[in-house]
Amino acid sequence: MIEELTIQNYALVDRLTIRFSNGMNVLSGETGAGKSILVGALSLLRGVKADTGAIRAGSEEAVVSGVFRVSGSQPVIDWLSEHGISDDDGSVVVRRTIKSQGRGPVYVQSTPVTRADLEELGALMFDIHGQHAHQTLLVEDNHRVFLDQYAELTPRVQAFSRRFQDVANLRKRLDKLVSDERERLRQADILTFAVREIEDASLSPNEEDELEQERKILSQHEQLYAAVDAVHNLLSENRGGALLRVREARNAVEQAVSIDSDLASLSTRLDDAFYEIEDVAETVGEYRTSMTFSPGRLEAVEERLALIRKLEKKYGDTIADVLGYLEEAQQELSDLSNWEEDKERLSEEIAKGEQEILAEAKTISELRRVAAEELTGTIVSSLGKLGMPKTRFVISVDRRTNGSGKLACGPHGLDTVSFRLSANPGEPLKQLRSIASGGEISRVMLALKSAFAATDEVSSLVFDEVDAGIGGEIAVQVGEYLKTLSLHKQILCITHLATIAVRADNHLRVEKRVRGDRTSTDVRAVSGEERVDEIARMLAGDTTGSASRSHAEDLLRTYT
Numbered sequence: 073m074i075e076e077l078t079i080q081n082y083a084l085v086d087r088l089t090i091r092f093s094n095g096m097n098v099l100s101g102e103t104g105a106g107k108s109i110l111v112g113a114l115s116l117l118r119g120v121k122a123d124t125g126a127i128r129a130g131s132e133e134a135v136v137s138g139v140f141r142v143s144g145s146q147p148v149i150d151w152l153s154e155h156g157i158s159d160d161d162g163s164v165v166v167r168r169t170i171k172s173q174g175r176g177p178v179y180v181q182s183t184p185v186t187r188a189d190l191e192e193l194g195a196l197m198f199d200i201h202g203q204h205a206h207q208t209l210l211v212e213d214n215h216r217v218f219l220d221q222y223a224e225l226t227p228r229v230q231a232f233s234r235r236f237q238d239v240a241n242l243r244k245r246l247d248k249l250v251s252d253e254r255e256r257l258r259q260a261d262i263l264t265f266a267v268r269e270i271e272d273a274s275l276s277p278n279e280e281d282e283l284e285q286e287r288k289i290l291s292q293h294e295q296l297y298a299a300v301d302a303v304h305n306l307l308s309e310n311r312g313g314a315l316l317r318v319r320e321a322r323n324a325v326e327q328a329v330s331i332d333s334d335l336a337s338l339s340t341r342l343d344d345a346f347y348e349i350e351d352v353a354e355t356v357g358e359y360r361t362s363m364t365f366s367p368g369r370l371e372a373v374e375e376r377l378a379l380i381r382k383l384e385k386k387y388g389d390t391i392a393d394v395l396g397y398l399e400e401a402q403q404e405l406s407d408l409s410n411w412e413e414d415k416e417r418l419s420e421e422i423a424k425g426e427q428e429i430l431a432e433a434k435t436i437s438e439l440r441r442v443a444a445e446e447l448t449g450t451i452v453s454s455l456g457k458l459g460m461p462k463t464r465f466v467i468s469v470d471r472r473t474n475g476s477g478k479l480a481c482g483p484h485g486l487d488t489v490s491f492r493l494s495a496n497p498g499e500p501l502k503q504l505r506s507i508a509s510g511g512e513i514s515r516v517m518l519a520l521k522s523a524f525a526a527t528d529e530v531s532s533l534v535f536d537e538v539d540a541g542i543g544g545e546i547a548v549q550v551g552e553y554l555k556t557l558s559l560h561k562q563i564l565c566i567t568h569l570a571t572i573a574v575r576a577d578n579h580l581r582v583e584k585r586v587r588g589d590r591t592s593t594d595v596r597a598v599s600g601e602e603r604v605d606e607i608a609r610m611l612a613g614d615t616t617g618s619a620s621r622s623h624a625e626d627l628l629r630t631y632t
Contacts, residue, residue, distance in 0.1 A: 077138050201535050571631075
């Protein structure tokens with residue numbers, strides 16, 4: 073249940089904390105006082121998309137938070153566990169911030185979550201029924217959704233839709249496969265040529281770099297030989313090179329060491345230098361001896377590089393890209409060559425999938441028919457309690473057919489679902505959108521929501537002006553119905569009708585206050601004489617008249 077709602081800098085609210093109780097909570101107030109603001113704040117905690125325009129003028133951000141009692145809701149506890157979040161002695165705090173610049177954070181306890189996560193969690197904790205819900209009820213495409221929700225078929229239908237789409241994708245693949253035989257053959261010729269051309273080249277991954285280095289050496293052979301020869305001559309001992317000079321230095325150091333032993337380390341270091349230079353000289357000499365120049369080899373390298381560049385221009389920027397294209401082309405060519413085999417395999421998969429889909433669609437259809445009969449009885453019974461005892465209400469579950477009269481399966485099964493209503497004896501059943509009375513639609517939606525409440529584990533229901541279009545005796549019956557519903561669910565009801573408000577276990581008055589030059593919405597619980605005043609205002613717009621106050625007192629004695 074919703075224990076507490078705190079709103080800061082949202083619409084007309086500066087800062088406001090509202091505490092709710094078990095049972096029936098009623099919010100009343102003058103039109104424009106800000107009752108819809110509270111529904112908007114609750115909707116944010118339900119995960120709806122935020123509107124930065126709702127941030128209070130002069131503020132950079134708005135914050136809405138709620139405290140929820142979840143100890144009796146296993147689905148909520150399971151969700152928290154899956155997300156690594158712990159409740160606090162059976163309570164959870166949800167906080168959402170709306171920032172004027174960019175998205176605001178969402179927290180459950182102290183854990184950041186996404187808006188999609190919040191939408192999942194909010195759906196498990198409370199449900200909101202407002203004027204928008206009336207419109208969804210009038211859209212016939214939504215009737216199947218309502219029925220599936222009641223029958224707890226939604227996950228199964230979603231799985232069916234995914235399987236249906238999988239088979240549809242297989243059909244598209246098959247259609248593409250057989251659509252253009254000429255194109256398939258043309259593509260096979262292109263790929264065959266490309267594969268042969270690349271394979272004949274026998275490319276190696278690092279070949280291009282190695283060839284570039286070899287070309288550089290071959291094309292500058294004379295300069296390279298001259299440099300290597302110079303190095304060898306400068307180091308050679310028999311030509312007065314560095315080795316001879318180091319040898320002479322070693323002899324001199326040995327004489328110095330015989331006089332001063334502290335110079336012994338210099339002798340060692342000169343030995344190391346001599347052997348290192350000697351090794352370099354030998355290496356350079358061997359390299360010089362091995363050097364050969366072949367004009368034919370340079371030409372071959374140039375030709376090989378030209379071939380590589382040609383392939384890279386056609387198939388990729390590097391040898392690795394060309395080899396990657398080769399692999400893809402070989403696979404695609406294999407796929408094309410296996411065309412008949414693929415066609416047969418796809419046809420078999422499609423036939424099997426269509427059989428599975430049809431079987432599952434028939435099962436879902438039967439489950440819908442059973443649920444439709446049960447839901448029809450529940451709604452008719454509820455409508456009787458809501459002042460519509462003569463109403464005929466029917467949920468039609470009809471099979472879809474194609475132009476030839478055969479069953480036609482769609483992404484949600486075989487059925488079209490529609491709600492029909494006849495509010496008065498002798499009148500034919502009509503589509504809900506053909507019913508002019510907003511009060512009748514409100515009561516059908518209330519009955520429908522109540523039926524869902526009996527099958528789900530959501531502990532709190534929020535009704536925004538469910539009394540639209542009704543009054544008199546009907547309002548009394550709606551109030552009684554909501555009160556009965558509140559024995560099993562926490563009810564938050566925004567209403568303009570005194571006959572509903574008097575049944576509240578917790579009556580909250582929404583009002584505007586002007587502080588300085590700012591208008592703010594405030595909410596406070598009313599009881600005693602203040603509650604009599606509020607009921608009198610709702611009855612006659614008069615809080616002081618003896619008649620309205622007497623009527624208010626009578627209603628409160630009767631229903632509380």
